[in-house]
Amino acid sequence: MAEEREDVWDVIVVGAGVMGSSTAFHLAQGGSKTLLLEQFFLPHTRGSSCGQTRIVRKSYIAEHAHYADMVTASIRIWQQVEKELGTTLLVPTPRLLWARSENPKIHAIADTLDGVGARNSRLQTGELRRRFPMLRFPAGHVGVLEEDAAVIKADTAVRCLQELFVRRGGRIKDGERIVKVVPGQTITVTTATMTYRTRRLVMTCGAWAPGILCDLGLNLPLKPLRINVCYFREKQPTSTHSLAANFPVIKDEDDDVYGIPSLEYPNMVKICRHVNWKTGHVANPEQRDVNIREHLEEDVRYLSNLVRRHLPGLEDKPAVVETCMYTNTPDAEFILDRHPRFHNIVIGTGFSGHGFKLGAAVGRLLSELATDRPPFLNMGPYRIARFTPPKAAL
Ligand SMILES: Cc1cc2nc3c(=O)[nH]c(=O)nc-3n(C[C@H](O)[C@H](O)[C@H](O)COP(=O)(O)OP(=O)(O)OC[C@H]3O[C@@H](n4cnc5c(N)ncnc54)[C@H](O)[C@@H]3O)c2cc1C
Structure with a gap:
């Protein structure tokens, strides 16, 4: 040695x-x-x-509002990094959350955004449909648009x-x-x-x-969790789901699923379950991809259902699946x-x-x-x- x-x-x-x-x-x-x-x-x-994109947002529930302040501090440092290296890391991208109106979480998040002074709009179903025609919202859904969210080039x-x-x-x-x-x-x-x-x-x-x-x-x-990162392709390659076309970062608060207009692959949207201590698939990082079929099929079924409900412009099966890890506390x-x-x-x-x-x-x-x-x-x-x-x- x-x-x-x-x-x-x-x-x-x-x-x-x-x-x-x-x-x-x-x-x-x-x-x-x-x-x-x-x-x-x-x-x-x-x-x-790993991967090219992550979401930058201040939308947290009240118990986690301290992270919204940490985001403000973090953005300042990311901007210094951008300046010193003459590069762009933060791509401004509004974040749209939606849920059934009786879901208290979406209202709690909007309250946090107000509390930390983050610009946001609360949207009723009609407004959601008018402003986001590429998304589908059944009656009774409400939304919150966090105006100053971003995608960071991870x-x-x-x-x-x-x-x-x-x-x-x-x-x-x-x-x-x-x-x-x-x-x-x-x-x-x-x-x-x-x-x-x-x-x-x-x-x-x-x-x-x-x-x-x-x-x-x-x-x-601590629980290491295996995350299936799914990319759903546009039915028509029109790029209506792209950053360039102002497609927002999305989050379904009823199903805990989020999506990012893909930087990685043109004409695709990256869609994942945001799992937690109770819902995630525990995995040893040394054997991350062993015996994954059942979990993968379960996630794909879950996400495909959501795509059919809310994203009619996307094919309902992922074209690409990649893997990442969370490490969760309770x-x-x-x-x-x-x-x-x-x-x-x-x-x-x-x-x-x-x-x-x-x-x-x-x-x-x-x-x-x-x-x-x-x-x-x-x-x-x-x-x-x-x-x-x-x-x-x-
Ligand atoms: C699919 C997915 C989507 C996500 N989306 C978002 C998002 O939108 N917004 C957001 O804010 N966050 C998001 N996250 C979370 C975020 O990416 C993680 O919280 C963050 O990357 C954790 O970084 P880390 O440095 O702790 O872990 P890692 O990036 O895993 O770094 C740990 C490093 O330690 C090394 N290491 C371990 N053991 C040893 C050893 N014994 N000797 C030497 N090296 C060792 C590993 O090889 C590894 O490189 C997402 C995560 C995933 C998986």
Whole structure:
């Protein structure tokens, strides 16, 4: 086993998805000598940050309204990245939510948007039909249009963060899987081929977090979930479902299904179930695609039904299916905290299928935790202690 000749690193970040890449960028920006280690050769499609598009939105229910503020902070950082690299990451795209009028969730989301000052319009069925003729709404449906939502170019965004990290003196080593961590004032990190030493460690391991954290004595309630990403083709290749034609990002709040006008493939819409702790298909990321037929068929049936109901211009079977991973907590809140025993180990996980847009801000928060600076947002909702069982009454 080779021992690295470098001195001790200030910080090692494990995992080069959006969260690790952003954390590494912020650390290098703050002057920390930082190494970013990734188990696969970059770029790869095994984690959660792969693919070309993610939604940027502030539409959350009241209990999760703090994410709307985090989105504002994150957008500011994404815009700085765009400016420095002279590129476009955020494509303004309104987001249309709909539901049966008796569904309280859609009204709660509209209230949150009002509360955080995000421009939105509440639409009755007639207005929905008039403004979105390519969509079909049965009677009794209402909608909310979040005017300033966006689509972020996801894999480009991760690449940009990595580029800025390297520009600031950071080092990336891919194809290096961490197999052992020995905590201490100086932490020893062992990969298949190398041993590194560092004062601080940030673990942003996505769906692999449960295993590696368990080795550090931490059993967090985390479920890696396999997501089927389906692309439905237009019946006529008219591009009416494209960003260029102002087709919105869509979300059916009754069925928890969302869609994005596809950047990836012309004349297709990317449509997925937004699953949670209870509804998702649990999968070991090392065996992600084993025994998937039943779940895939179930998802395709579910999504095809929705397409037939609401998207008459699309074929009702997906033309392309890809795969991605969520890592969910029971409350869909992130975990951003120090290890309870080893305070120089910082953990960022449990992004529960809504983390990407927030990655720029999360990286800043994790870098602040790792360097003992006060976090710029309230960290209350993200603490590990929320899972600790209450002490028995004396
Ligand atoms: C289909 C889909 C759609 C989504 N849509 C949205 C959306 O519209 N908006 C939104 O905000 N969010 C969305 N998300 C969620 C968002 O993409 C994730 O929250 C985010 O990408 C999580 O990033 P991560 O860095 O934690 O994980 P990852 O990207 O998986 O990164 C973790 C990295 O750690 C590496 N790693 C793990 N273990 C080790 C080890 N032992 N040694 C070295 N490296 C290791 C992995 O290889 C991986 O590269 C979506 C997710 C999916 C799957």
